[in-house]
Amino acid sequence: MSDSLDELKARINAFVEERDWQQFHSPKNLAMAMIVEAAELVEHFQWNTTEESYQLTPEKLEQVGHELADTFVYLLRIAEVTGIDLIAAANAKIELNARKYPAEKVRGSNAKYTAYQEQ
């Protein structure tokens, strides 16, 4: 049974192939395209306080959804062209992080969190 992520990936690949855009989708170019989309998300929050960033109007929420979608599409394309299984890679990384940041040592402190994150 194919799931919704597989369907999305197939749809994105078809979209790219119909336009003959694979030729522009090198890992280098896609990494650039993805960070541009990530920056469009950052732009929505740059003058907000931390608190304001939780309170999104419906219009803003829709725009944020578009930026997330664009970032996700390029992320899936990079995974596609490099042959990386994104779900497996994320699961493996969480395993690593769980060992790197044991819950009992890092719980709840900003200072500790930052110190651990920066290692």
Added chain:
Amino acid sequence: MSDSLDELKARINAFVEERDWQQFHSPKNLAMAMIVEAAELVEHFQWNTTEESYQLTPEKLEQVGHELADTFVYLLRIAEVTGIDLIAAANAKIELNARKYPAEKVRGSNAKYTAYQEQ
């Protein structure tokens, strides 16, 4: 039947809650964290030619997988805290893009591609 993406999201949320890190995961902070991970991906390719970026050693490929994973984890967290359904948002965005870039008009030309992308 839950799929692998739902399982991954549940796992990430549990990871964050066990560490009491929700308090740091505002949309603003998560957008910053995500672009930092996206930049770590960019760093892998910055001195490569376009061609070289396709030819990744196993070691490099593993590192690229880690950066993709980190970006994905933060993307899923942003979707979580903003209540956005990432799969639905991506499908909606592809619909929009399909109308914005009709295949017959943009096929294969770098010049056309760039011009369309920049609109």
Added chain:
Amino acid sequence: MSDSLDELKARINAFVEERDWQQFHSPKNLAMAMIVEAAELVEHFQWNTTEESYQLTPEKLEQVGHELADTFVYLLRIAEVTGIDLIAAANAKIELNARKYPAEKVRGSNAKYTAYQEQ
């Protein structure tokens, strides 16, 4: 009389030439390198509140100085290879912004500021 910025530019150019690194310094590659450095700056502040980001320890301040320096060096390199006069470009942009955001219309309001910035 040459000023300190001209001296810095000459020094950076000599550094690059002594290493025969001009060949890697295309506008495309340098733009990637610069955003990677900008992200290293973002990383310092990603889990801070807005208020905390003003309170930097001497150690953190030194690190922030390194990231600013790296970003500046690549910015100057991009200006060099594209033949753009950075000071002149910045002065011209401020003129444009002064017309785009008249002081009497945008003064002090976050809402107004954001709305103007997003146009």
Added chain:
Amino acid sequence: MSDSLDELKARINAFVEERDWQQFHSPKNLAMAMIVEAAELVEHFQWNTTEESYQLTPEKLEQVGHELADTFVYLLRIAEVTGIDLIAAANAKIELNARKYPAEKVRGSNAKYTAYQEQ
């Protein structure tokens, strides 16, 4: 004798104060704003080959100049609010880099360059 960089900094500070925008210019927010501008530069080159990125039309060159200017303005603002002397920081960083990447060891090789850069 004041130089052109000092004049530019004074002009930017006056621009911000006339609009009462200092309140939004925390290091955290400015780091976000700067990376957004850096990404607008990246966007200009994302689908270019390395070679194409050298060949800018006058129109594109003007746009690139705007992005460089915007990045520079935020860089100067971050230096201002953190009290960092950007020229001094850049000179100090070049000293560090000169020791880290001795010319005779790293000259001209992409492989070596990348390996050294990644340390």
